[in-house]
Structure formats: structure tokens, C-alpha cells
Amino acid sequence: MEGLTKRYGAVSALSDVAFSIQPGEILGLIGPNGAGKTTLFECLAGVLPPTSGVIFIDGQPLTARSRTRTLFYLPDAIAPWPSQTVRWALDFTVGFFEGRRDLFADVIDGFQLAPMLTSPIGTLSKGQRKRVLLAIGLLTSQPMLLADEPFDGLDLRQTREVAAILQSHARAGRTLFLSIHQISDAARLCDRFVLLSGGEVCGTGTLDGLSAVARSKGAAASNLEEVFLALT
Amino acid sequence: MWLLDKECRELLASRAWWVLLLVMGPLVGFAFISSVRSYAEASGLGGTAIGVGEAFSPLVGIWAPTFSACELAAVFLLPFVAIRVVAGDRQSGALKLELQHSMPAVARIATKGLVLLAGWVIASVPVIAAIILWRSYGGSTYVPELATVAIGHVINAALTIGIAAATASITEHPATAAILTLTATVGTWIVNFIAAVQGGLWERLASFTPTTMVSDFQHGLIRLDAVIAALTLTALGLGLAALWMRLGVPVRRRVAESIAVTVLALLVITVGTAATKSWDTSESRLNSFSKSDEKALRSIPGFLTIEVHLAPEDPRRVDLDRRVIAKLRRVRPDVNVRYQSATSIGLFEQTSAGYGEIWYDIDGKKTMSRAVTAESVLETLYSLADVSPETDSEEVFRGHPLMARPAKAATVFYVLWPALIVSAAIAVQGKR
Numbered sequence: 237m238e239g240l241t242k243r244y245g246a247v248s249a250l251s252d253v254a255f256s257i258q259p260g261e262i263l264g265l266i267g268p269n270g271a272g273k274t275t276l277f278e279c280l281a282g283v284l285p286p287t288s289g290v291i292f293i294d295g296q297p298l299t300a301r302s303r304t305r306t307l308f309y310l311p312d313a314i315a316p317w318p319s320q321t322v323r324w325a326l327d328f329t330v331g332f333f334e335g336r337r338d339l340f341a342d343v344i345d346g347f348q349l350a351p352m353l354t355s356p357i358g359t360l361s362k363g364q365r366k367r368v369l370l371a372i373g374l375l376t377s378q379p380m381l382l383a384d385e386p387f388d389g390l391d392l393r394q395t396r397e398v399a400a401i402l403q404s405h406a407r408a409g410r411t412l413f414l415s416i417h418q419i420s421d422a423a424r425l426c427d428r429f430v431l432l433s434g435g436e437v438c439g440t441g442t443l444d445g446l447s448a449v450a451r452s453k454g455a456a457a458s459n460l461e462e463v464f465l466a467l468t
Numbered sequence: 469m470w471l472l473d474k475e476c477r478e479l480l481a482s483r484a485w486w487v488l489l490l491v492m493g494p495l496v497g498f499a500f501i502s503s504v505r506s507y508a509e510a511s512g513l514g515g516t517a518i519g520v521g522e523a524f525s526p527l528v529g530i531w532a533p534t535f536s537a538c539e540l541a542a543v544f545l546l547p548f549v550a551i552r553v554v555a556g557d558r559q560s561g562a563l564k565l566e567l568q569h570s571m572p573a574v575a576r577i578a579t580k581g582l583v584l585l586a587g588w589v590i591a592s593v594p595v596i597a598a599i600i601l602w603r604s605y606g607g608s609t610y611v612p613e614l615a616t617v618a619i620g621h622v623i624n625a626a627l628t629i630g631i632a633a634a635t636a637s638i639t640e641h642p643a644t645a646a647i648l649t650l651t652a653t654v655g656t657w658i659v660n661f662i663a664a665v666q667g668g669l670w671e672r673l674a675s676f677t678p679t680t681m682v683s684d685f686q687h688g689l690i691r692l693d694a695v696i697a698a699l700t701l702t703a704l705g706l707g708l709a710a711l712w713m714r715l716g717v718p719v720r721r722r723v724a725e726s727i728a729v730t731v732l733a734l735l736v737i738t739v740g741t742a743a744t745k746s747w748d749t750s751e752s753r754l755n756s757f758s759k760s761d762e763k764a765l766r767s768i769p770g771f772l773t774i775e776v777h778l779a780p781e782d783p784r785r786v787d788l789d790r791r792v793i794a795k796l797r798r799v800r801p802d803v804n805v806r807y808q809s810a811t812s813i814g815l816f817e818q819t820s821a822g823y824g825e826i827w828y829d830i831d832g833k834k835t836m837s838r839a840v841t842a843e844s845v846l847e848t849l850y851s852l853a854d855v856s857p858e859t860d861s862e863e864v865f866r867g868h869p870l871m872a873r874p875a876k877a878a879t880v881f882y883v884l885w886p887a888l889i890v891s892a893a894i895a896v897q898g899k900r
Contacts, residue, residue: 282716283564304570314561317474319481332470333569372565 240289242275242435249275250435253289257380257413262406264426265415266464272435273415274312277382280413281309308333310373312384312415315365318358322349322368325357326375335375343371346401362389370398380411387421399425423460433468471566471576475583478556480896484548488541488591490889495537496594497881503533504605504874511869524867525752526602527613532686534598538621539682541591542628547649550584550632554709555642563715573710577637581629581706588625592618597880605872610751613688620685623698624678628653630705637709653678665780665812676737688750696740704733744801752865757795761846764857765799768849770831772803777825779809779817784824788840795842828852 240253250272257263267273278284280291282303291298293306317325326344329335344350347367352360357368366389373381386402387395402425406412416422422429429446431438439446443460446467450457455466479485507529554577557563566576595618603609631652635645656677663674674680676697684691707729711722748755756762774793778785785807796803810817817823826845827836830853837848850856 278564281564281568283567285716285718301570304568308568309564311561311564314564316557316560316562316565317478318560320474320477324477328470328474332474332566 237280237289237291240276240279240291241287242272242279242284243287248435250279250286253432253435253437255430255437255440257411258428259379259411260406260409261427262402262412262414262425264422264429265413265432266419266422266429266460267415267417267432267468269417271432273417273432274384275435276432277309277384277413277415278311281307281382283309283311304378306378307380307382308373308376308378309382310369310384310386312388314369315357315360316369316372319356321354321356322360323353325368326371329372329375333376336377339375343374347371347398363391363394366390367394367398370401374401374405379409380413381405382413382415384415385417386414387416387418395421419461419464429460431464431467439463439467471571471579472583475553475579478553479549479583479587482549482552482556484545484552485587485591486889486893488545488549488587490886491545492537492541492591493594493881493885493889495541496534496598497877497885499537500530500534500598500601500881501874501877503530504602504872504877508871508873511871524869525750525754525865526608526868526870527610527617527686527688527750527752527754530602530607531614531617535595535617535621535686538592538595539624539679542588542621542625543653543678544650546584546588546625546628547632547646547653549587550629551636551642551645551649553580553584554633554636555639555645558637559642563713567713567715573713574707577633577706577710577713581626581633584629584633585622585626588629589622592621594881594885597885598877601874601877601880605870605875607870607872608868612749613751616688616690616749617686619690620682623685623695623702624682626702627678627698627705630702630709632705633709634705634712637712663780668807671780676741687754688748689755690747690749692743692745693741696743697737700733700736700740704730707733744797746798748798752867755795756798757842757846758860760858760860762799764850764855765796765846768800768830768853768855771829772800772849773806773829774803775806775808775827775829777808777822777827779811779813780807781813782809784840788826788845792840792842792845796845 237256238254240250241248242250253272253276265273265276275284279286279289282300293302296302298306317328320328326340326349330337330340344353347370349367349371352364352368357365360368366386370383370386373383387398390398399421402412402414406427414422414426416426423443428440428442430440431446439449441449443463446460446463447457450463450466453466455462457463457466507524507526510529511524557566599609599614628649632645632649635648635652636642639645639648657679659670659677660674660679663670676694678698681691681694681698684694708726711717711725711729714722746755757765776785776788778788793803793805797805809823810820824838825836826838826840827834828848830849833852835848835852837844839845839848846857
């Protein structure tokens with residue numbers, strides 16, 4: 237994407253954001269609360285109009301049709317279809333979004349959804365809801381999945397399990413773009429990173445690449461947290 | 469199909485819809501029982517003679533008041549059901565997921581509209597129970613007029629759904645949508661009120677309000693211009709809802725598109741007002757002169773102008789409008805009616821010279837009369853135009869008096885219907 241900008245009146249939520257995503261990689265969007273991560277995702281997904289900027293897919297400007305074919309966005313902190321059961325929501329995802337029926341059983345097993353299949357989504361805890369949402373995301377068939385805070389609401393064990401599932405889907409060829417505010421989680425999972433702060437991109441690249449940039453600025457950069465602090 | 473299934477499930481999960489179902493029984497029941505009692509009392513007085521037949525028409529005596537319960541529910545209950553179905557997706561975040569499907573927003577909102585209308589038809593089942601009960605008492609039913617009343621209320625419900633869908637989609641919060649919807653629906657009552665006081669343009673505007681439209685349907689009258697206006701406004705509401713559902717489109721563009729769609733709808737309505745066609749489906753020809761009078765009126769050559777010197781709230785003008793002018797307009801859409809008055813109630817105009825006069829003008833030939841009954845107005849017109857109507861061979865509607873008690877109605881509407889709805893709600897919730 238090039239020059240992606242989103243303004244709310246005089247306030248700039250995103251300023252001239254530019255970076256690229258490679259097929260099959262796990263790209264982590266790292267930034268503190270209020271950095272503009274959700275805004276960036278929503279502009280990418282087409283549920284929020286950007287003020288300016290262009291998004292390309294395979295060198296071609298993104299259209300509504302190519303967006304629908306290419307990416308699926310999983311927002312954070314939503315409880316879709318609260319009065320419907322988990323099983324219905326998964327069925328609906330496969331049916332309505334023409335998702336992957338072949339992954340149905342694996343996803344239910346992986347996210348341990350079997351005990352809650354008959355529960356209405358509105359009655360689930362935050363962590364349970366997050367697992368259902370991730371299941372919905374992984375059942376969709378678009379080659380790229382954008383997930384906003386995929387580990388929010390999950391405990392340490394669940395976070396590791398979910399990370400393993402996401403990695404296995406990435407290995408199977410799916411591109412994952414994850415917004416993560418817990419830097420340690422991001423460091424464990426992602427291949428490359430986009431550092432976002434105050435609506436601006438402060439750095440992009442692998443941990444090694446970003447560490448080198450941070451060190452060139454005279455900062456200690458032995459891990460992602462230090463790199464992030466040095467570059468933002 | 470998936471979306472249709474989802475919308476049906478959302479409707480079934482809506483407490484507002486179950487409340488609507490529950491309330492419709494007693495609401496319709498109370499109206500039906502009261503009207504059957506009143507009808508029986510009036511019938512007991514015994515007149516089936518010519519001239520009082522209208523009073524014993526089930527259309528006016530039973531169906532208009534019974535269906536009024538639907539009008540009440542459409543104004544005060546249905547908006548909440550519609551807002552819940554339309555705004556629910558936005559509130560829960562489901563809309564952000566669903567918008568990632570390539571389905572056009574119009575198809576989404578049309579699906580919601582269709583399901584809501586089906587929900588309304590189901591909620592209207594108590595009216596069918598009322599019809600069955602009425603038949604069981606030996607009451608007469610005339611299908612065309614009954615169908616007209618039912619269609620009128622379905623169109624009115626569709627209009628409410630359109631308005632509620634638009635406000636639910638445009639506003640951020642369902643409470644705001646509810647306030648705006650009620651402002652729009654109840655606000656039209658104010659137009660009717662002003663029309664009654666001011667007359668003129670307000671009167672013309674008021675002829676397109678849901679209240680007037682429903683009232684016409686309840687009298688067995690289908691006015692093409694009112695139907696065009698109601699359906700266009702419904703489409704406008706759903707169209708606006710579809711436009712504002714697209715969260716990814718800049719607000720400025722949505723506003724511009726909304727203005728364009730609204731202008732287009734107003735254009736259609738304006739053109740539609742030229743449609744003077746109407747159908748009187750009432751068994752008693754409630755909205756028409758006799759066939760021979762209609763034939764004679766049509767045969768009057770030239771332009772017909774009527775100048776009425778009566779204030780809008782003067783009961784004589786109300787009588788003249790309802791019993792003569794409305795019928796005359798159906799036969800002679802070219803009639804030009806001009807109202808002259810200095811005040812709205814006319815109380816202090818009574819002594820003014822010329823007040824109360826009604827001037828008839830056919831191509832320059834003029835005459836004046838003060839009578840406001842249909843018979844005298846027709847006589848004046850025939851005399852002025854030198855036309856004689858044929859002798860009326862038409863059978864006079866003598867009404868359908870019925871002295872029946874509303875047996876079993878209380879049990880059906882106050883006990884069985886609520887019990888059925890509560891059981892169904894529990895069964896549906898349990899199944900889910």
C-alpha cells in the first residue's frame with residue numbers, strides 16, 4: 237500500500253502508511269493502543285473509507301471485487317450474531333462466505349469448540365468468543381487473513397495453542413496479517429513486522445533487520461521489545 | 469438463502485417481535501369485541517331501510533376498527549422490531565463481517581425487509597381469527613373490501629419498515645433510530661392536524677400520510693396516487709438503509725447518493741400525484757355516487773369549478789368534502805375545487821357576506837347553493853348543466869345487520885393467542 241492516510245477532521249489516525257505483505261508470511265502489526273492498528277485494518281478491509289492512499293494487490297489497484305476475493309478481516313471485540321449458536325455461525329461462515337468445509341472438523345478440534353457448539357455466541361466468555369472468531373476467520377477461503385488482536389482474551393496456554401494453529405495455516409500457504417499489541421506474542425509468531433506508532437510506520441522488516449536499524453541508532457536491540465522502544 | 473435463513477433466525481430471536489405477536493392478540497381482540505358489540509346494538513335498533521345501510525356495513529362497523537389495532541401496532545411496535553433486525557448487525561459487529569461478502573447492500577436490506585414483512589403478516593394472524601369468528605356468528609364478509617383493508621395495512625407496515633430501516637442504518641444507535649422513526653410516523657399525524665385547521669396545500673399533503681392512506685383503505689378505497697407514494701417512500705427508506713449500510717463508502721458520497729435517491733423518489737411521487745385512478749371495492753359503494761349519477765356527472769361537458777366559502781374546520785365543509793367532493797373527484801378528476809375563508813374555524817365568519825355559499829361554475833354558467841348533502845349538490849349540478857340522470861335501476865345496499873354476541877372471542881384473543889405465543893416462544897428458544 238502507498239500513502240494510506242485516514243483523518244477524522246483535524247486528527248490524523250493514519251499518516252502516509254506504506255508497506256507490503258508477501259504471500260504465505262505472517263506479518264505482525266505492532267503498536268501501542270491508539271497507534272492506528274484497527275483503523276489500518278478496517279481501511280484495508282473496506283469497512284472504513286481511507287482519506288487517501290492506494291492499496292495494490294499483485295501490482296493492481298485494489299477493487300471491491302479483488303478485495304473480496306483476496307482478504308478477510310476479523311475485527312476485535314465483536315460478538316456477531318449473539319443469539320445464534322456457535323455451530324450455526326461456523327456453518328454460516330462456510331455457507332455464506334463460501335468457506336472451507338474441509339477444515340471444519342480441524343478448526344473445531346483445534347480451538348476446542350465442541351463443548352460450546354450449541355451455545356449462543358452472546359453467552360460466551362471473551363476468550364471463548366475470540367476462539368470462535370478465529371475459527372470463523374480460518375474457515376474463510378480468502379488467501380489472506382487480517383486478524384485484529386487474535387490473542388486478546390486468551391490465557392498463556394491458549395495463546396500458544398492458537399499461535400501454533402495460525403502457524404500451521406501459514407505453512408499451508410495462507411498469508412496472515414496480525415495486529416498484536418503484546419510484543420512477546422508477536423515475536424514468537426511473526427516472520428516480519430510493521431511497527432506503527434501515532435498512525436505512522438516506524439519500521440518494517442524481520443527482527444534481525446529491525447534490530448540492525450535500531451543498533452545503527454545507538455540503541456540496545458536484543459529483542460523485539462527493545463527494537464520497538466528504540467524505533468517508536 | 470443463507471442470508472434469508474440468518475434474517476429469519478434473527479427475527480425469531482428478537483424479543484421485540486415476540487412482544488409484538490403477544491400484544492397483537494389482545495389488541496385486535498379488544499377492537500373486534502368492542503365493534504361486534506356496538507354493531508349488534510345498532511342492529512338491534514332494527515333499521516335496514518334504504519339510507520341507513522352504510523351503518524350496517526361490516527367494513528365500517530367491524531373491519532375498520534378491528535384493523536385499527538394493526539395501525540396502532542405498526543406505528544408503536546413494528547419500528548422496534550425493524551430497528552432491532554437492521555441495527556442489530558451493526559451493534560454486534562456482524563455487519564463488518566457480512567460486508568466482506570460481495571452481495572450488494574440492496575439485496576441485504578431487501579432480504580431484511582422481506583423477512584420483516586413476513587413477520588408482520590404472521591403478527592396479523594389474530595385478524596384472521598377475527599374474520600373466522602365473525603363468520604361463525606353469521607356475519608357477512610365481502611372479500612374485495614376485506615382484501616383492500618388488509619392490503620392497506622400491509623402497505624402501511626411496509627412503509628413503517630422502510631422508515632425504520634433507514635433510520636436504523638443512518639444513525640449510530642438504535643435508540644436514536646427509534647426516536648427518529650416515531651418522529652416520522654407520529655409526525656404525519658401533525659400534518660393531518662394542520663391540514664384540518666389550515667386546509668389548502670396541507671390538505672393535499674395530508675392525503676398522502678399513512679393515516680389518510682389507511683383510512684381510505686379501511687373504507688374500501690384504493691387510490692393509485694397514494695399507493696404509488698407509499699411504495700415509493702418504502703423503496704426510498706430501504707434504499708437509504710442500503711446506502712448507509714456500506715460502512716466503507718465515504719460519508720460525503722453516501723450523503724450525495726442519499727440526496728440523489730431522495731430527489732428521484734420525490735420526482736416519482738410528484739408524477740404519481742397525477743394518477744387519479746381509484747377503485748371503490750366497498751360492497752356499499754361507500755366512496756362512490758350511484759352508477760347512474762356517475763354516468764350523468766361524466767356526461768356534463770366543460771370545466772367544472774366549485775368555490776366553497778367555508779372554513780376548514782366548519783362541520784359543513786367536512787361533510788361536503790367527505791360525502792360529496794371526494795366522490796365527485798373520483799368521477800370527475802378535472803373538477804377544480806377552491807376554498808375561500810378568512811379563518812380556520814369559521815365561527816366569527818358566519819355573519820360575513822357570502823360565508824357558507826357554494827358556487828358552481830360550468831364553463832361560465834354559475835349558480836349558488838348552501839346545501840352540503842350529496843343529493844342537493846347533485847341536483848344543483850344537474851340543473852346547472854341541464855342534465856338528467858337515468859332512473860337508478862341499481863340494487864340499493866341494505867346493509868348486513870347482525871345481532872350477535874362476540875362469543876368465544878375473549879377466550880381466543882385474551883387466553884388462547886397469548887398462550888400459543890408464549891408456548892411457541894419457549895419452544896423456539898429451547899430448540900435453539
